[in-house]
Amino acid sequence: xxxxxxxxxxxxxxxxxxxxxxxxxxxxxxxxxxxxxxxxxxxxxxxxxxxxxxxxxxxxxxxxxxxxxxxxxxxxxxxxxxxxxxxxxxxxxxxxxxxxxxxxxxxxxxxxxxxxxxxxxxxxxxxxxxxxxxxxxxxxxxxxxxxxxxxxxxxxxxxxxxxxxxxxxxxxxxxxxxxxxxxxxxxxxxxxxxxxxxxxxxxxxxxxxxxxxxxxxxxxxxxxxxxxxx
Numbered sequence: 132x133x134x135x136x137x138x139x140x141x142x143x144x145x146x147x148x149x150x151x152x153x154x155x156x157x158x159x160x161x162x163x164x165x166x167x168x169x170x171x172x173x174x175x176x177x178x179x180x181x182x183x184x185x186x187x188x189x190x191x192x193x194x195x196x197x198x199x200x201x202x203x204x205x206x207x208x209x210x211x212x213x214x215x216x217x218x219x220x221x222x223x224x225x226x227x228x229x230x231x232x233x234x235x236x237x238x239x240x241x242x243x244x245x246x247x248x249x250x251x252x253x254x255x256x257x258x259x260x261x262x263x264x265x266x267x268x269x270x271x272x273x274x275x276x277x278x279x280x281x282x283x284x285x286x287x288x289x290x291x292x293x294x295x296x297x298x299x300x301x302x303x304x305x306x307x308x309x310x311x312x313x314x315x316x317x318x319x320x321x322x323x324x325x326x327x328x329x330x331x332x333x334x335x336x337x338x339x340x341x342x343x344x345x346x347x348x349x350x351x352x353x354x355x356x357x358x359x360x361x
Contacts, residue, residue, distance in 0.1 A: 139357045142222050146350045152215045153342065159208030163187040166204070168196040180325035184335065185267075189257040202255060210252035213245040220245065220277075223349060227284040237284070240277030244270045271334075275306070278341065289352045298341070305337065 167177045167187055171194025177187070187205040192198050220241035224234050247270030254262040279302065283295050309330050315321040 136357070139353050142353045143350065143357070145219050145222050146346050146353070149215060149219050149342075150346060152212050153339070156208050156212045159204050160187075163201040163205040163208075167201045168192060168198060170194055171196070179328075179332070181328060183328050183331055185251065185256055185263065188252065189255045191257055193257075206252040206255065210249050213249040213252070216245045217242050223281060223345070226286060226289060226349075226352070227280060228286055229284055233280065233284060237277060237280040240273045240280065244274035244277055247271075247273060274338070275302070278302075278338075281345070286352075288355070290348050302337075305333070309333075 164177045164187065169175045170182065170192050187201050189198055190202050220238055224238035227234050227237050247266045250266035251263060254266060256263045279299065282298050312321065312326055312330060316323050316326050
């Protein structure tokens with residue numbers, strides 16, 4: 132087996148690990164939602180439109196209910212998932228076009244995102260709200276340039292120009308739309324709930340959709356490379 136074969140096999144193995152991790156996280160998320168007691172005595176269970184995702188990670192709800200079961204499930208799954216992504220970002224960033232500096236910046240942005248969300252898992256909002264928010268804002272600030280670099284600087288063999296443009300236009304439109312909604316919330320034209328929790332879930336959903344597409348394309352890309360070497 133050549134060095135190139137070994138690198139391709141490691142890349143394909145990393146794709147399988149990340150897919151398994153995403154599936155495990157989805158199961159853990161569902162379990163955390165199932166055992167979440169609700170914000171207070173008047174709100175039973177998790178409310179999709181009114182509760183932030185990080186509500187699952189608090190040790191005690193605002194109403195005083197114990198939430199340690201959901202807290203442990205959610206934070207452990209979130210933290211482990213983000214750590215698993217770090218080696219994927221490294222492998223994936225090696226297939227970005229341009230000088231070493233571009234690949235390094237891409238990896239650092241994506242790794243910073245993962246470590247930021249890992250920090251969210253380590254800082255439940257009810258215990259360390261300032262650290263929790265700092266980690267969230269830092270992760271969001273880093274994931275946007277990181278994903279755009281992975282997308283736009285990828286080799287043409289990885290994905291076509293129209294695919295890149297479509298995602299870039301969609302991302303810019305989404306960010307502008309969310310900025311407008313947040314502005315309306317700040318001016319008290321729209322209520323903060325359900326607007327802000329729904330924006331958060333939209334961002335998470337888009338990230339998951341992009342990850343699924345990226346994993347599928349990366350697996351196909353590596354498989355083609357491996358076929359050429361065979």
